[in-house]
Amino acid sequence: MTDQPTTAEPAVDCSIGRFRLLEKQGRQLVLGKPGTEYQVQVTAEVEVAAAAGDWLTGRIVTQPVRIDVISAGGRLIEPLQGRPRRVQGTVCALDQQRNALVVKAALPLVLLVPANQRLDQFQEGQMVSCDVKPGAVFEPV
Numbered sequence: 001m002t003d004q005p006t007t008a009e010p011a012v013d014c015s016i017g018r019f020r021l022l023e024k025q026g027r028q029l030v031l032g033k034p035g036t037e038y039q040v041q042v043t044a045e046v047e048v049a050a051a052a053g054d055w056l057t058g059r060i061v062t063q064p065v066r067i068d069v070i071s072a073g074g075r076l077i078e079p080l081q082g083r084p085r086r087v088q089g090t091v092c093a094l095d096q097q098r099n100a101l102v103v104k105a106a107l108p109l110v111l112l113v114p115a116n117q118r119l120d121q122f123q124e125g126q127m128v129s130c131d132v133k134p135g136a137v138f139e140p141v
Contacts (some may be wrong), residue, residue: 014092015059016141017108029138031056031107038106039081042138060139061110064130066119067101071098073127077106082134085139087111087130091122113122 021032027044040061050056064082070088076084078104089105101111111130113119122128 014104015095015102015108015110016057017060017061019056019107020060021048021054021056023052024048024050027109029056032111033061033107033137037080040077040107040136041083042136045137045139048138049141056138056140058138060084060107060114061100061112061139063133063135064111064114065133066114067111067122067128067130069122070129072129075105077109083134084109084132086130087119089127091124091126091128093124094119094122097119098103101128 010125019031019053020034022032027047029042029044029048031037031040031042042106048056073088075089077084087103087105087109089103091101092104095102095110096119098110099113100123101113103109103111
C-alpha cells in the first residue's frame with residue numbers, strides 16, 4: 001500500500017446563507033429562501049448595494065432570550081413572514097469568538113449565547129429551540 005497525500009477540504013461555514021432580497025428600505029431588508037415561504041425581516045449591518053430580486057450572501061445574527069436543548073422537532077423559524085420570534089434547529093457549529101451557536105433552522109442563523117448561559121453547555125448536533133429578541137442583523141459576506 002502506498003501513502004497518498006491527503007488534501008483536506010476547506011471547512012464549510014454553515015453560518016453563511018444565500019438569500020433572495022425581496023424588499024429593501026434603507027438598511028431594513030426582507031430576505032427570502034427560494035423554495036419556501038420564508039420572508040425574514042432583518043437590519044443590514046452596513047448599507048447593502050442590491051435591489052429587490054438580487055441574491056445576497058451572508059449571516060443572520062440573532063439574540064435569543066434563552067436557548068433550550070430539545071429532544072425532537074423540526075427546523076423552523078416563526079413566523080414565516082416578519083421578524084424572527086422563535087427559532088428551532090440543529091447546532092452545526094460553536095463560534096468561540098462570538099460566544100454563539102450556529103444553527104441550521106429553516107435558514108442558517110447565528111444565535112448569540114445569552115449572558116446567563118455558557119457556550120460549553122451546547123454541542124454540535126444538538127437540537128435547540130429559543131425565543132429571539134427583536135433586531136436580527138444581516139451581515140453580508
